[in-house]
Amino acid sequence: MKENTKRRIKIRGTGFYVPDKILTNFDLEKMVDTSDEWIISRTGIKERRIASEDQATSDLAVEASRRALENAGLEVKDIDLIIVATSTPDTIFPSTACWVQKGLEADHIPAFDISVGCTGFLYGMILAEGLILNGTSKRILQIGGELLTKVTDWKDRNTCVPFGDAAAAAVLEEADDESGMLSYYWKADGKLGNLLYQPAGGTRIPATSQSVAQGLHYLKMKGNDVFKHAVKRMGEAALEALKLAGLNKEDVDYLIPHQANVRIIEATGRRLKLPPEKVYSNIHKYGNVSVASIPIGLHELWEEGQLKKGNIIVMDAFGAGFTWAAVAYRW
């Protein structure tokens, strides 16, 4: 938890990358027993991007990072730490952040991953704030990259519909004016971990021919249960972050919620009593890109010229763990 203080961190630049290949709902109709109509009405998704066979999370993350650095007016030498939030790393070890460091030729700055599900970008920002304000780092490259389609069972209509691939990055540094992260609220509940997880491939169930034959390396999700928790927790997080910042619902210019389902996005907007134009949504074109969804939303709003200095933004996420968090931010 963090209340509004004088010193804060700000986002200096953002960038994102999505693979070229588009998978539409009509493509999915040919793969499983589903329909464009069902998918749009239940999720709001029309299409999603799919990484190619030879692309790994770090490949997307490196491209997103280059774009973020360019938009920040900086070069690789100007950053001193890389944090990658991902649940779909290139390899179990070393970390995806180390592969990104190699890709960017950012020798020898520290680099590490955090595994927080879809909430990872916000947890990363919170961590970055501590590191920057205590003097450990000056400028952090915070990345959210996810290739969930690599662990998707394309025969299971319950899980193959929502997810897409993407990476997004932000350059974080100490703010020199009134802008920046005003407050945060972060929580987790490990008791509910098995409602959304990848059972095999770790040390609980190591990868064997048997685990693969049983499909245990695929993402498993009790969608409807996750949905109910997400609606409750995202509402809670947004309201708590606002309270910690000393702000009211009426102060919010934009809510950028994690893009898991348009019905969750709308429910969170209603909880804050916001009109639809203040609730950012791009789920129709990318699907649920997990940890990349919030920084992509932020980037798109900035690129479209919608963010004005002084705007109050609430970023709000929920994901595997379960984890949930919200950040109140002044642009």
Ligand code: UT7
């Ligand atoms: O990103 C991190 C957190 N993740 C989330 O927040 C995801 C939250 N969950 C969801 O977005 C939704 O639960 C889903 C989109 C995954 C599923 O939507 P739902 O409205 O919760 O559907 P459901 O699982 O309750 O299933 C309702 C019905 C079932 O049929 P019966 O048993 O009522 O006959 C399912 O078999 O819809 C059926 N169904 C489908 N039908 C057509 C499930 N998936 C599909 C499908 N196409 N793809």
